[in-house]
Amino acid sequence: MSKIYKTFEVQENETSVDLRGRYSKHxxxxxxxxxxxxxxxxTPQEMERWNQIQHPxxxxxxQKGKPVGKEGDYLIMPTEKRKFxxxxxxxxxxxxxxxxxxxxxxxxx
Numbered sequence: 374m375s376k377i378y379k380t381f382e383v384q385e386n387e388t389s390v391d392l393r394g395r396y397s398k399h400x401x402x403x404x405x406x407x408x409x410x411x412x413x414x415x416t417p418q419e420m421e422r423w424n425q426i427q428h429p430x431x432x433x434x435x436q437k438g439k440p441v442g443k444e445g446d447y448l449i450m451p452t453e454k455r456k457f458x459x460x461x462x463x464x465x466x467x468x469x470x471x472x473x474x475x476x477x478x479x480x481x482x
Contacts, residue, residue, distance in 0.1 A: 378409045379447040381457075383441050408448075409437040412472070420473070421476065428460040430475045439469035448476060456480075 383406040391407035411435050415423075434448060440462050442448060448457045457476035464472055 376443045377411055379412055379450060381408050381410055382406070382450070383408060384447040384449055385443075386445055392451055406441055408436050410434045410448075414464050415475075423460065426434065427476045428475075430460055431478045432457060432476050434474040434476055436474065437470070440464055440472045442474060447470065447479070448474065 414431055415430050415432055418432060419433075434457070442459050443462060444459055446459050448459060449455070450457075456479050457474075458479050459474050459476050461475040462472065463475070
């Protein structure tokens with residue numbers, strides 16, 4: 374594959390409630406799933422549109438095939454040490470030909 378495709382690890386997150394009723398997130402212990410995709414910066418218009426519905430988006434990642442990740446999961450680029458939180462998953466036409474992940478790059482996690 375060409376250098377345009379990047380490798381991402383899909384990291385699932387689970388939410389649990391402690392004895393005090395507080396939510397806490399922890400990483401799932403499932404096996405690591407990797408995908409290959411193309412990453413592109415979001416345009417200022419896309420960023421503004423997603424901010425209006427309170428889902429900040431900084432990038433779009435296109436993956437060939439059916440969706441692997443879901444909203445709330447993270448896509449991690451281990452080679453570049455970057456982490457992206459999936460805000461929305463789009464499977465155009467529900468045909469499983471391409472999947473678009475609208476993501477927010479996270480540096481605090």
